Amino acid sequence: MPYFDSASAAPLHPVARQALQASLDEGWADPARLYREGRRAALLLDAAREAAAEAVGCRADELVFTPSGTHAVHTGVAGVLAGRRRVGGHLVVSAVEHSSVLHAAAAHEAAGGSVTEVPVDRLGAVTAAGYREALGASTALACLQSANHEVGTVQPVAEVAGVCAAAGVPLLVDAAQSLGWGPVEGAWSVLAASAHKWGGPPGVGLLAVRKGVRFSPQHPADERESGRSPGFANLPAIVAAAASLRAVRAEAEAEAARLRVLVDRLRRRVVRLVPDVEVVGDADRRLPHLVTFSCLYVDGESLLHELDRAGYSVSSGSSCTSSTLTPSHVLRAMGVLSEGNVRVSLPRGTTAEEVNGFLEVLPGAVAGVREKLGVRETPAAAPVADSVELDALGLRCPQPVIELARAIGTVPVGGTVTVLSDDEVARLDIPAWCGMRGHAYLGEAERPAGVAYTVRRLV
Numbered sequence: 001m002p003y004f005d006s007a008s009a010a011p012l013h014p015v016a017r018q019a020l021q022a023s024l025d026e027g028w029a030d031p032a033r034l035y036r037e038g039r040r041a042a043l044l045l046d047a048a049r050e051a052a053a054e055a056v057g058c059r060a061d062e063l064v065f066t067p068s069g070t071h072a073v074h075t076g077v078a079g080v081l082a083g084r085r086r087v088g089g090h091l092v093v094s095a096v097e098h099s100s101v102l103h104a105a106a107a108h109e110a111a112g113g114s115v116t117e118v119p120v121d122r123l124g125a126v127t128a129a130g131y132r133e134a135l136g137a138s139t140a141l142a143c144l145q146s147a148n149h150e151v152g153t154v155q156p157v158a159e160v161a162g163v164c165a166a167a168g169v170p171l172l173v174d175a176a177q178s179l180g181w182g183p184v185e186g187a188w189s190v191l192a193a194s195a196h197k198w199g200g201p202p203g204v205g206l207l208a209v210r211k212g213v214r215f216s217p218q219h220p221a222d223e224r225e226s227g228r229s230p231g232f233a234n235l236p237a238i239v240a241a242a243a244s245l246r247a248v249r250a251e252a253e254a255e256a257a258r259l260r261v262l263v264d265r266l267r268r269r270v271v272r273l274v275p276d277v278e279v280v281g282d283a284d285r286r287l288p289h290l291v292t293f294s295c296l297y298v299d300g301e302s303l304l305h306e307l308d309r310a311g312y313s314v315s316s317g318s319s320c321t322s323s324t325l326t327p328s329h330v331l332r333a334m335g336v337l338s339e340g341n342v343r344v345s346l347p348r349g350t351t352a353e354e355v356n357g358f359l360e361v362l363p364g365a366v367a368g369v370r371e372k373l374g375v376r377e378t379p380a381a382a383p384v385a386d387s388v389e390l391d392a393l394g395l396r397c398p399q400p401v402i403e404l405a406r407a408i409g410t411v412p413v414g415g416t417v418t419v420l421s422d423d424e425v426a427r428l429d430i431p432a433w434c435g436m437r438g439h440a441y442l443g444e445a446e447r448p449a450g451v452a453y454t455v456r457r458l459v
Contacts, residue, residue, distance in 0.1 A: 048239045064225035080172065101143050124333075146179075255288075297370050408437075
């Protein structure tokens with residue numbers, strides 16, 4: 001059964017498995033102790049730290065291991081903000097950061113700090129100019145992911161790091177998605193990553209803090225990991241994480257070239273095989289193994305279930321796959337279609353046959369979901385009115401857009417259709433539908449119940 005969700009968690013690398021099994025026998029003791037078993041464990045920990053630091057591009061004494069990537073992000077954000085509290089309480093983040101960064105920002109704001117979100121373009125990328133404008137005299141920290149976890153767009157970290165350095169502001173980089181493919185370029189100050197993203201075991205994160213960055217840990221004092229990550233380290237998992245990081249980096253150039261060909265095939269073929277699909281994210285500046293697309297008139301959760309039944313494990317940023325009624329914050333910030341969203345992230349070793357099999361299954365899965373939702377081609381009819389208003393209150397994605405598609409032919413070219421909806425997703429998906437179908441989105445207006453979205457028919 002092909003697993004196509006390595007952006008969530010990559011399968012355990014064979015080197016990680018071997019290192020984990022070996023270190024369970026050799027690395028169980030406390031590395032802080034001076035007896036033989038402790039010294040042996042300390043040697044393993046030092047070797048793992050050296051290997052991880054080499055891959056990150058920092059000094060070994062700048063890197064600590066944490067219980068997860070999220071823990072590393074939260075520790076890094078809180079530690080730098082506390083260490084630079086005399087500068088001010090302003091934090092700058094991009095609008096498409098991982099939820100761990102955004103949750104840390106929300107906690108900072110709730111405690112009295114201020115946060116500025118830097119917007120992204122339709123491809124999901126920030127600009128250095130956007131960060132330059134957001135930075136101020138009271139900015140204590142800026143955060144930027146190296147590559148987006150949902151659409152794969154690679155961010156201009158080096159340029160942003162230069163802007164931050166000129167302003168005297170440290171930059172924290174969430175490198176969870178990219179570190180297995182190569183080091184993060186630029187003069188970053190703090191870096192966080194997570195082993196299970198590159199094929200290491202879960203429960204291991206990395207936090208690197210450059211010398212000279214003011215940092216104050218926000219937890220009770222602890223003698224381990226330079227006081228930055230308290231508690232007894234999971235040494236076997238750490239050894240496996242470092243060993244697998246070295247292994248995947250040795251394979252990265254060749255594997256990236258191979259997977260990029262397969263993803264390029266997906267990007268081309270999906271739009272040819274499936275009607276009304278939008279491929280999102282940057283086609284060039286992107287991770288080599290990841291592609292995301294959204295399908296009009298499709299319930300994302302139902303589509304994922306159909307693909308799972310066909311033997312393909314994929315992910316989604318669609319609001320229809322969560323307990324909330326709001327779309328992915330990444331897709332919302334980009335202003336792209338969110339309904340029927342599918343993220344395919346190929347693990348190392350994925351074959352062309354597996355990708356071709358997915359492309360064979362996908363059109364039928366999308367058509368089947370659309371059929372269940374009542375989406376059918378209907379013959380053109382004479383317009384019945386210059387303007388039509390649809391009551392879509394209580395209907396959830398993608399039904400308001402389906403109702404709009406059915407009604408657009410009932411008005412003449414130049415006529416308008418207004419959709420009244422209380423689904424937050426409509427705010428994103430109706431304008432996206434207009435862009436894909438060649439109509440004009442005229443805007444929205446609050447109503448006593450819901451929001452009215454108005455579209456002008458152009459074709």
